[in-house]
Amino acid sequence: MGEDKTIRQLKKEAMMLKIKGYYNMTKSELAEVISRKKTDLSKKIRQLEDMEVEDLRKLSKELNLKIPWKSSRATFVKKIKETFDKFKIDGVEPENRAEESVTPHSSRVNKVEVEETIEQKVDKSKNLLPSSYFKDAFVGLDVNPHWIHFYWDLSNETLDTLKSHLPVILRVYDVTYIEFNGINAHRTFEMEIDDQTRKYYVFVPQSGADYIAEIGYKEGSKFIPVLRSTLVSTPPSSPKTAQMELWMDLKVNRRFTEMATSKKVMKIERLVGSTSMPTSGSRSGSGSGAFFVLSGRRGS
Amino acid sequence: MKGKVILMLHAHLPYVNHPDHPYFLEENWLFEAITETYIPLLMAFKHLTDDGVPFGVTISLSPPLLEMLSDPTLMGKYRRHLDGLIELAKKETSTTKREEPLKHEVAMKYLEDFEKALDFLNVYDGNILNAFKAAKKSGEVQLITCNATHGFLPLMKVNSKSVHAQIVTGVKAYEERIGDHPNGMWLAESGYYPGLDKELATQKVNFFFVDSHALWYADVPPHYDVYRPVMTPSGVFAFARDPESSEQIWSAQFGYPGDWNYREFYRDVGFDRPFDYVRPYVDPSGVRTNTGIKYYRITGNVSLGEKELYDPQRGLQTAASHAKDFAQKKISQIQRLYGQMNVDPVIVAPFDAELFGHWWYEGPDFLEFFLREAAKSDIMESSTPDRVIESLGDVQIITPAQSSWGANGYNETWLNGSNDWIYPHLHEAERRMSELAGEYLKTSDPLYIRALNMCARELMLAESSDWAFIMTTGTSVEYAVNRTNTHLSRFLEIYDAIKSHNIDERSIEFYEWLDPIFPYIDYRVYA
Numbered sequence: 001m002g003e004d005k006t007i008r009q010l011k012k013e014a015m016m017l018k019i020k021g022y023y024n025m026t027k028s029e030l031a032e033v034i035s036r037k038k039t040d041l042s043k044k045i046r047q048l049e050d051m052e053v054e055d056l057r058k059l060s061k062e063l064n065l066k067i068p069w070k071s072s073r074a075t076f077v078k079k080i081k082e083t084f085d086k087f088k089i090d091g092v093e094p095e096n097r098a099e100e101s102v103t104p105h106s107s108r109v110n111k112v113e114v115e116e117t118i119e120q121k122v123d124k125s126k127n128l129l130p131s132s133y134f135k136d137a138f139v140g141l142d143v144n145p146h147w148i149h150f151y152w153d154l155s156n157e158t159l160d161t162l163k164s165h166l167p168v169i170l171r172v173y174d175v176t177y178i179e180f181n182g183i184n185a186h187r188t189f190e191m192e193i194d195d196q197t198r199k200y201y202v203f204v205p206q207s208g209a210d211y212i213a214e215i216g217y218k219e220g221s222k223f224i225p226v227l228r229s230t231l232v233s234t235p236p237s238s239p240k241t242a243q244m245e246l247w248m249d250l251k252v253n254r255r256f257t258e259m260a261t262s263k264k265v266m267k268i269e270r271l272v273g274s275t276s277m278p279t280s281g282s283r284s285g286s287g288s289g290a291f292f293v294l295s296g297r298r299g300s
Numbered sequence: 301m302k303g304k305v306i307l308m309l310h311a312h313l314p315y316v317n318h319p320d321h322p323y324f325l326e327e328n329w330l331f332e333a334i335t336e337t338y339i340p341l342l343m344a345f346k347h348l349t350d351d352g353v354p355f356g357v358t359i360s361l362s363p364p365l366l367e368m369l370s371d372p373t374l375m376g377k378y379r380r381h382l383d384g385l386i387e388l389a390k391k392e393t394s395t396t397k398r399e400e401p402l403k404h405e406v407a408m409k410y411l412e413d414f415e416k417a418l419d420f421l422n423v424y425d426g427n428i429l430n431a432f433k434a435a436k437k438s439g440e441v442q443l444i445t446c447n448a449t450h451g452f453l454p455l456m457k458v459n460s461k462s463v464h465a466q467i468v469t470g471v472k473a474y475e476e477r478i479g480d481h482p483n484g485m486w487l488a489e490s491g492y493y494p495g496l497d498k499e500l501a502t503q504k505v506n507f508f509f510v511d512s513h514a515l516w517y518a519d520v521p522p523h524y525d526v527y528r529p530v531m532t533p534s535g536v537f538a539f540a541r542d543p544e545s546s547e548q549i550w551s552a553q554f555g556y557p558g559d560w561n562y563r564e565f566y567r568d569v570g571f572d573r574p575f576d577y578v579r580p581y582v583d584p585s586g587v588r589t590n591t592g593i594k595y596y597r598i599t600g601n602v603s604l605g606e607k608e609l610y611d612p613q614r615g616l617q618t619a620a621s622h623a624k625d626f627a628q629k630k631i632s633q634i635q636r637l638y639g640q641m642n643v644d645p646v647i648v649a650p651f652d653a654e655l656f657g658h659w660w661y662e663g664p665d666f667l668e669f670f671l672r673e674a675a676k677s678d679i680m681e682s683s684t685p686d687r688v689i690e691s692l693g694d695v696q697i698i699t700p701a702q703s704s705w706g707a708n709g710y711n712e713t714w715l716n717g718s719n720d721w722i723y724p725h726l727h728e729a730e731r732r733m734s735e736l737a738g739e740y741l742k743t744s745d746p747l748y749i750r751a752l753n754m755c756a757r758e759l760m761l762a763e764s765s766d767w768a769f770i771m772t773t774g775t776s777v778e779y780a781v782n783r784t785n786t787h788l789s790r791f792l793e794i795y796d797a798i799k800s801h802n803i804d805e806r807s808i809e810f811y812e813w814l815d816p817i818f819p820y821i822d823y824r825v826y827a
Contacts, residue, residue: 128789133728141455141723142702144710151724199720208517208701230458235493235517235702235710242520246697248531255697265525265640269543270554 010034017041047128048077056080132198138215140232145207148172148232151199152215161226165217167192172202175231176209182225185212190223208236303634303645304356304683305674306539307667308509310486311338311653312362312450314766314783315817319373323584326779330368331381332592334428337657339417340664342431345441348671355440355671356683359653360486361432362446363473364764367817369429370477379426385592386414388581392569392593395577402609403595409612410593429477436478442684444484445474448818451763452714454491454702455723459730461737462763464499465825469760469818471503476820484508484685488765489714490541490650490705494519497532497699507537507685509650513709514700515540523696527637527645529688530698537689538700544633545649548626556626557660560598561618563610565659567596594661619662623669631679646688650705719771725788726762732795733759737826740798751803752823754811755794761815762787787815 005013010030017037025033044059051059056076060067067079138152150170154162162168170193173185193200204211210233216225245258313333318324341359348355368374389411396404424430435441447453448469456463467485474482484507485500492510500508507529515522515530515538522530526540549555570582570591582589596607597615630647637645656663674682706713715723733755740752762784770780790811797803 129725129785129792133724137724137728139458139723139727141458141711141715143712143715144708147712149715149720149723151720153724153728198724233702237513237517239516239521240519245520245523247694248697249694250692260521261523263640264521265527265637267525267544270547 005031043128045081046130048080050131051077136227138213138227138229140211140213140229142232142234143201145234145237146203146205147201148204148211148213148234149199149201150213150229152227152229153198154227158226162195162215162217165219165224166195167217168195168197169193169216169218169223170200170202171214171216171223171225172204173212173214174204174206174209175212176206178210180212204234207234207238209234301644302678303630303637303647303680304688305545305630305680306356306358306646306648306683306685306688307671308358308360308486308539308648308650309341309653309656310360310362310446310650311365312360312446312488313365313368313654314764315364315367315449315761315815317368317371317374317816318814319816320814323377325583325587325589326776327374327377328381328589330365330374331378332590333654333658334369334378335382335385335414335417336592336661337654337664338428339420339431340413340657341653341667342428342435343416343420344664344668345435347668349435349438349440353672353675354681355675356442356681356687357440357667357671358442358444358484358684359432360444360446360484361474361478362450362486362488363448363470363477364450364817366429366445366473366477369427371816375426379421382414382418382421384581386411386418388569388578388591389414389593391577400609402611406595406610406612407593433478439684439686442484442686443474443478443482444486444685445470445482446486447488448473449760449764450488450766451760452489452491452704452711452765452768453487453496454493454704454711455714456726456730456763457493457495458727459734461734461826462730462759463496465733465756466760466763467499467503467505468825469821471505472820472822473818486650489769490703491711491765492538492700492704493702494699497536497538498534500536501532501534505536507539507689509539509541509648510700511703511705511709512541512543514538514703515698517701517703519699519701520696522698524641524643524645527641527647528643529646529685529692529695530700531695532699533697537685537695538698539646539648539685539688540700541650541705542647545630545647546651548629549649549651550655556622556666557655557663558598559618559622560600561611561614562598563594563615563661564596564598564604564607565594565661567594567604567607569593569595615662616665619666620669623666623673626666626670627673627677627680630674631677634680643693644691646683713772714765714768716772718774718777719768722762722768722784725784726759729759729762729788729791729795733791733823733826736795736798737823741824741827747803747805747808748798749823750805750808750812751794751798753821754808754815755791755798756821756823756826757815757817758787758791758794758811760821761817762791790815 007027007030010027013034014025014030017034019033019037053073053076056073060076060080065079065083067076132153134155135153136155136158139150141149143149170191172189173180174187175185178184178186189202210231212231213229214225215227216223218224242260245260246255247258248255313329316324316326316329318327345357389407392407393404393411396407420431421428424434432443436443447466449466451466453463453466456466470485471482481504483505485505487496487508490509490511492508492514497508512526515526526542529537529539531537547554549557568590570578571588575588578588578591581591595610597610599607633647634645656667671682674680703709704711736752736755740748743749767780767784770776794808794811
């Protein structure tokens with residue numbers, strides 16, 4: 001922690017971190033500026049793989065690294081990573097924040113300063129969400145009665161397994177009313193997918209049905225599953241029939257059953273149609289908000 | 301014996317609060333809604349109460365709205381906004397003296413509208429929630445809540461603890477801000493799936509709303525179609541939307557709000573006046589924005605440049621005749637239903653509250669006229685869910701089907717190519733939140749508790765259905781993407797800090813200041 005460090009140690013750290021004007025700073029200023037820089041750098045480490053060459057060049061310049069301008073992206077990443085590692089070897093952990101050592105600021109002016117730094121951080125972090133969490137996840141979400149969206153994320157082990165058995169196979173099973181054991185589905189659908197793909201929309205024939213998907217590969221004609229999705233149910237899109245109706249008498253709090261009537265309450269709905277078949281059968285939403293459409297930034 | 305009409309107005313805006321900026325364009329969503337919708341609606345209800353007209357109306361106040369309306373900084377900004385609006389209206393009354401007399405008349409009306417809004421606000425000590433609380437006292441206005449940050453629950457059900465947290469915090473927010481327990485909940489986007497009712501039952505939420513096909517495709521056909529509430533097996537009442545009523549009001553093609561005599565939304569002085577003239581009342585960065593002062597009527601299918609001047613008298617008369625027409629249609633619908641039902645039909649008509657006043661300028665007048673008409677009728681009455689439930693004898697037990705009120709009735713508005721990228725992150729954050737809540741369930745370290753609560757706030761803010769909705773509709777997309785990214789990266793940052801036992805108190809304090817929603821939140825609801 002920063003409070004254990006002497007001002008000389010802090011200055012040495014600041015120098016290594018290429019902080020401008022460190023030699024004129026007080027102990028608490030140093031601690032603050034170092035912690036900011038480290039937070040900033042630790043963010044960048046996570047970002048590194050996704051950065052454009054241009055940004056990498058800028059960063060290497062910021063770090064005073066002598067990397068030839070025309071070097072490849074990989075070289076930039078490698079050199080920058082080495083530099084970060086060096087900080088670590090020298091006891092400077094980018095994740096470690098020394099802010100506890102800083103005297104608490106209560107005045108408004110100081111607060112605003114800190115806010116600005118964090119604000120910048122947030123701005124920079126706009127595209128900072130990781131592209132993978134490096135663990136297995138496979139989730140099915142129903143879009144509507146006939147479409148399911150699957151997304152998945154893979155651990156390194158799973159990814160290696162799949163990559164060494166290309167092509168990757170996506171299977172979708174109709175498991176409605178079934179305790180699924182891998183081979184007892186009502187229907188099984190299968191396709192090859194790109195190993196880079198992490199999401200897919202699939203058409204399923206049955207509404208009000210349960211589906212499970214698996215990702216795997218083929219060994220000869222045998223399918224080897226590697227990852228199984230969550231269960232996903234498509235919503236029903238048609239009325240059910242029933243012989244009996246269940247009712248509750250609220251006055252005495254007792255349930256009773258009654259024969260279902262075939263007589264229906266008649267309602268008239270607007271008929272939608274046209275003289276020729278429209279290309280997409282669009283129907284407007286029943287309720288949901290016109291508000292933003294009307295109040296948003298115009299022309300942006 | 302009267303048929304019941306339940307008008308259900310869903311008042312909601314996403315949580316937009318930027319204390320770090322003196323002006324933020326998207327905060328105008330709230331400011332416009334207060335001036336143009338919430339105050340005019342509350343005034344309309346007050347007119348009815350003052351005149352002794354019996355009526356019933358239900359309003360869901362979403363927790364983000366409750367929180368924004370309770371935020372002193374944001375409300376301070378609103379006061380300045382309203383002052384600016386009054387100043388602009390005054391300027392307009394003198395400018396329009398040299399223009400068409402009709403325009404001048406409209407300018408005078410705006411000035412009057414805004415000054416009345418200010419007076420109204422002052423009566424309630426500048427706190428619009430006090431006005432809602434006063435309105436609900438008589439029982440004619442029933443207030444209900446909504447799930448915490450308006451998260452779309454059918455796409456959250458893979459993490460049942462997050463659904464639980466949304467429901468619990470939605471109830472809690474209402475209790476904190478309104479002061480009693482909410483009997484009902486509007487589920488965001490009317491998004492329901494079987495099982496959700498159980499969650500509501502455990503939180504003592506007595507009723508909720510579903511779309512029509514939730515009953516049409518239920519496990520057992522509804523005996524009275526959508527015209528009686530049903531009870532789910534867990535004992536919660538469900539009211540289903542009547543498709544006829546929605547279309548009469550909502551449909552762009554057939555609905556009332558498109559009448560040519562009504563005020564045109566898109567012609568605003570913010571765009572029509574010379575820039576230097578409106579500069580103090582639009583975005584300070586120099587971008588023209590709507591101000592709320594609009595002089596033209598819809599006119600017809602003509603370009604914005606060809607719109608004719610708006611005549612407030614004609615607008616009002618049109619609203620009155622539309623209200624009469626709507627009342628007549630409801631009466632004949634009820635009569636038709638009586639022919640087929642041996643009990644009172646219950647007609648449920650849910651709308652976004654912001655339709656009335658903000659977009660449909662004459663909407664609050666329309667509602668007031670309609671409620672007066674309904675009070676005169678022997679066949680129908682406007683009512684509330686509490687009153688209808690009170691009057692129920694027998695109720696059918698049904699499990700409604702999964703559904704929403706979005707386009708085509710399911711999830712595609714909130715899950716499509718424009719927004720599907722958010723779900724892997726949301727779901728991972730939800731899993732991590734439950735992991736944290738489990739690990740630190742018994743912690744007593746105040747800093748950890750603050751960090752954990754902040755995690756819960758960031759997650760919930762990211763979960764708002766509004767962001768996915770905006771990405772689909774294509775307006776203000778950048779803002780919605782930024783908000784999603786910002787809250788999720790703040791979540792991940794605090795998560796890392798907690799896991800590495802390296803919580804920075806000052807950054808927690810900073811986030812508490814930036815995103816002060818739900819000061820009473822308890823992360824343990826995720827355990």
